[in-house]
Amino acid sequence: MTNSPYDIAWCPGCGNFAIRTALAEALNELDMPPQQIVLTSGIGQGAKMPQYLETNYFNGLHGRSVPLAVGIKLARPDLTVIAVSGDGCMYGEGGNHFLHTIRKNLDIAILITNNQVYGLTKGQSSPTTDRGVKNPLDPQGNPNEPLSPLVLALAMGAPFVARGFAKEKDHLKELIKAAIRFEGTAVVDILQPCVSFNKINTYQWYGERVYQVEPTADRFEAIRTAESWQDKIAIGILFRDEKHPVRNVRDLFPRHTEREDVERLLHLYHA
């Protein structure tokens, strides 16, 4: 499933190519039939990911990949559900969904291809753009503090929080596998250099800062690790809590409401 015959819309050198390969290889190595996998995505360059993989997908609206994933998982707990989209989609337009979906702790993976910029709309500030960065809509420099997505995910109680780097493809592949295997909501923020619109956070910029960490089950330690950004950026599973109770979902498909159930409702609420 690594080879897609389709015309890929990413720029040459885009970090998404390596992320796509890592995701495809992860799915291959997990040995799941593609029919059992559903990818959801929003809109943006990162959100085109499912187009170039051989699985089921629902490529929805900007910011809405996560509520689609929630609906799918609640309806069909037998499916492996992965939401994948960019930083603008997940943390900006879909920020409210990101917050509240973590609270649900359904068994889904949320992958964010984070290039710290809006690519498809050509270079505006994203929620993770560093302060002071100049771009078409912030000609004086971005006046806002960047969001620290993994600190946020940890604060919301996410039981699995990881950061990957597009250039460390095999490391990333293992993170994605661990995230999919993890029972509960797994958040993986992926550093994805944008060669067209982000001239600051380049392969080299990230490469000089990333270092690998081992998982901890201490949430506060993980928050401190996740917070570090300008000098040192931790990649790996920053936090994993196997004991965090995953939300139980009933199997509803293909069961049906029966006539006797209706009789009971009529008696209970209408007689």
Added chain:
Amino acid sequence: MEFNLKIAGEAGHGLLTIELGLTEILARTGYHFFATKNYMSRIRGGHNFHMIRIADRPVHALNGNVWEMILAFDEEAERRHRPTLREGGILIDQEEIRQISQIIRHQFAEPMAVNTVLMGIVLSAIGFDPARLADVGLPEDRRTMLGEGFRYAGGKKLSGKYLIKSSLETFLRFDGNQALGLGAILGGCQFMAAYPMTPATSIMNYFANAAKDLPIHFEQAEDEIAAVNMALGASYAGLRAMTASSGGGFDLMTEGLSLAGMTETPIVIMVSQRPGPSTGLPTRTEQGDLNLLVHAGHGEFPRMIFAPGTILEAIEIARDAFDLADSLQSPILILTDQYLADSIQTVEAEIPRSVSHRTCRAYDETYRRYALTNGGLSPLTYPGIGKALVRLDSDEHDEDGRITEDLDLRVRMVDKRMQKAKHMTSLSRKPTFYGNPEAEWILLSWGSNRQIVEEAIWHLNEAGIAVGALHFSQVYPLGPEMIAAWSLEQRKVVCLENNTGGQFAALLKRELGLDVLYKILKYNGECFTVEEVRERILAIMEVKP
């Protein structure tokens, strides 16, 4: 014979408890009734009133005349409602309620016992046989409290003052939102995601409670945008799914509605109207969101909009919406309002009980979600069934569901989606005619006004004034075949709606070229009454155009 009761006071007085308690007993003992309420958007205080019309024949509207009995829990209730009491009618005012509380205070520890005693007085006034309380299935202490009411009424010579005969059968009782909830379950709906908003919340309550024991899931979403997307996700994954809100919440869902149109994902959305714009009057009624539903969502895609006028219609329309959504792979919208949502009524008709559900077919690797076919409908299946991969895209897409910017294919895909409009026309629900079929004057209505108009028309025809009425429970699309049988262009057409400009009248003009001569409009947040409709149509008929 009929008996009209008004229960008025503050939120927190237990007015709703009296309404629910009385309607439960009345339904179980075969009384026909119609109950509705007029309440403020607050938890305590303010001024609310609950109205129950009890009759020896089916009643499904407020009559709008004087009241045979009023329970006034405070000074404001007394001041506002005393002038509407029938001459010689029964008024139990704040002071008398206090006295009754004093009489019973040693007998019952429960502070709200007086409300049950008041219920007993009401029942006594309609000549309810206290021996029948044993059949109702009430706990012993409640029966004793009701008995106190009967005794008190006897002492005041109120027993049987407004005698209403009950029928021999018992009735099921529904409010409009319960009817929509049950209908959805009959339609095989197994998933609802929603965010609370008056007056749609009781649809959610019904569904969430039913879900406890059924293969059904209710999810409270973080907002309406999430709600519609969760429902679309569940539908894509294989379950019949819906969401519900009021106008403001539906505003947020409109991008999701457009997504349903583009991805051809079946979904049912229920919108319970309240007066807007913006927050408006959260607990009152209006029919101001018809234009919103007709036009909601960017881009072009077909949809159907229904507006039930009776409890049975609400059940049937909600049930059938899920078959329609699946067979048309389109959004189906149901428009109701606070009036129907909050009115509890007996249902004299047989309630349907059989449940429909999705049929699911497996496909092989050659499956294409958007295969171009004659008729525009592509085969529908779900992920993880057979060898097919199911790919949906909000971008314009090819037959496989992959993004395309092939503009010739774009045109074929648009045409494919728009072809469904034709199927919708062939599946249209025809309007219902009642009254005098020969009448020169025809009164049009849609949605919750159906039974108010029906009763008003009946009175007029009884009085020798020939009037016909046509009620639309499908308000969009409108095709000429829906009204062809009634030669409306040769009659004098009046349209009745709860909004300011006559949104449905304008839609009839746009879609069917039909000229509405007069409009009967109301937008103060209250429902029409039978008497009001009768008076307003009479006023119009006397004025020649």
